[in-house]
Amino acid sequence: MSTNTAMIEKYRNNFLKEVEANVEEGDWVKMCMQCGVCSGSCPLGKHWEHPPQEIFMMIRAGKRDEVLSSDSMWMCTSCYNCIVRCPRELPITHIMHGLAHYAKRLGLAPKNQPTMKFAQLFWDNLSKKGRVNELKLGISLYFMNGFGEGIKTSLKMKDIGLGMLKAKRMSVAEAFGGHSVKDLSGFHKMLKKAQELEDARLTQHG
Amino acid sequence: MTEVVATNETILVVGGGISGMTAALEAAEAGKKVVLVEKRPYLGGRVTQLYKYFPKLCFPTCGLEINQRRAKMNPNLTILTMAEVTDLSGEAGAYTATVKLSPRYVNDNCTACGDCADAVETEVDDEYNYGLTKRKVAYLPHVMAYPQQYVLDPAIIGSEDAEKAKAACKYDAIDLDMQEREISFPCGAVIWATGWQPYDAAKIQPYGYDRYANVISSVEFERMADPKGPTGGKLVRPSDGKEAKNIAFIQCAGSRDRNHLLHCSRICCMASLKQSTYVTEAWGDDADVSIYYIDIRAIDRFEDFYHNVKSNPNVRFIKSKVASITENKENGNPVLNGVDTEGYNRYANEHDLVVLAVGMQPSVDKDSFPVDIVVNREGFIEQADGNGGVFAAGSASDALDVNRAVQHATGAALRAIQVVNRVAGAEG
Ligand SMILES: Cc1cc2nc3c(=O)[nH]c(=O)nc-3n(C[C@H](O)[C@H](O)[C@H](O)COP(=O)(O)OP(=O)(O)OC[C@H]3O[C@@H](n4cnc5c(N)ncnc54)[C@H](O)[C@@H]3O)c2cc1C
Ligand code: SF4
């Protein structure tokens, strides 16, 4: 049984409960009074199919598939405008990231969602050496949508890349291995431990 | 100046708004000695600054006049204006109150002829009109002010204007040597009726009250609608004096908001519904009112009023708390930005004028009561045993409309009477 099916079984018809139990800061959702300030305050609001206020209502209305497969919460750039203005002090930004993370975990996040892809690339890049390898991250980002587009983007960004090399913000040497944290094996142990803790939490919580 | 004769059977009322006046009159008419202490130079408090009352749309002056007559006729009542309680010590049945009396520089000879005001030149911001106009430094706070006596602004003492005012008075009513005084007297019970103040709209940063001329507060709009107010009752824009027909009201401006006031101020929905009738009355079919709200709280009997306003095709209701206000630089129109809750539609609506329905907060800061008193999270006075013989009346206890404030004040008078009756019983 997939995790998704297990969750559907466990929280039958009560998506709000499911969110409260599994999504970061999810127990705040019920505090929303539907005033709309968050949606109106989001600088990227136009690009959300369902702005935060609507997402919160959809959760309460049990629209599980629509919410978890939505790309709306992936639009959040963590600007925190909504959090500072919400009259109920909901940690909206964190809930949006929590929902996105949960959707990905269940395999319901929209395929090819660029924010999600970038986040994965960033994580894969960072977790190797404990330091971001700007060169490799940049290149993998350019080629995220295939070889042809990668070449095009690279050419377009050429001047910026050269500028960064000049200003020593990026180094060609990074192509060969790249720099890392001092205690690399310690860093990897830490990540492994964190993963174990998270896995234990998930098996316990469901 | 009035001398105060008081005993432990006297009731002290602090604040002479509609609540304090009511409590003082009820107690005095029940035969108790009452001293009423009011900070302003006149009685009536904030209702004197309203144009009309909901729900009946009658004029506040009417009720005030009746109360003023009751006050004039009652020998049990001593009224001290320009007075503040600075200290209160003792316990229920045996308090000593200390009151600071600021000089009015005008005595009881004043006939309110206004010659002193004509004689002086200096003008300052008129607090009665929330600074929307200027007033002379010799002034009657407002036409219906009770007592009907002029006041000299302390700022002019020692200036040429002070001498001009004195010279102009035919009744020898101006006394430039009056000094601030402090008096102490006993009392058995205290009614605290210091009322409310509007929440500072400038603190709601995204609404730009301090940045955009055409964003005003609801208390200012009351003054604007009043024919005796700063614009002679014309609804116009502060920026350019243009007629304001397309007017937006923003509800819960600073209320029900953990960043501002936690509580629902309870009267502002009704205040905006009432003010929308000012607009439809002024402009008829040209009126274009938009009310932005989270939910309309026209409590119990007021539901009718809401439905009446709602049936007017010139009043629109938009279910949304406005996220921010920007300004169209070309015409000075405020632009309201947000997303509504009925369809999640994004809007950027222009209006001539925006009125922020600001919340009510206690006028006395919770740390500056001169006596130990139990206040709630919002700073309103709680009914509590720990308060001894001190009782709140009216909007010092909660955000209340006039009707509820007056009922509450009558209850407070009864509680105070019970305390001084116990004193009388004990003293035989
Ligand atoms: C925009 C708006 C419109 C409104 N319209 C209506 C309406 O149409 N109908 C309605 O029923 N209600 C209306 N209200 C509510 C109404 O204003 C209040 O119910 C009413 O003012 C309460 O009276 P009060 O005596 O309790 O307080 P206040 O009017 O605030 O009176 C308190 C008095 O105490 C004095 N005072 C304060 N501190 C001290 C001190 N330390 N020492 C001595 N004196 C002090 C003040 O000077 C004042 O005179 C409206 C409110 C707002 C904001
Ligand atoms: S601002 Fe807060 S209360 Fe208002 S809709 Fe958004 S989350 Fe809900």
Ligand code: SF4
């Ligand atoms: S009375 Fe209306 S406008 Fe005022 S705080 Fe309550 S809901 Fe908001």
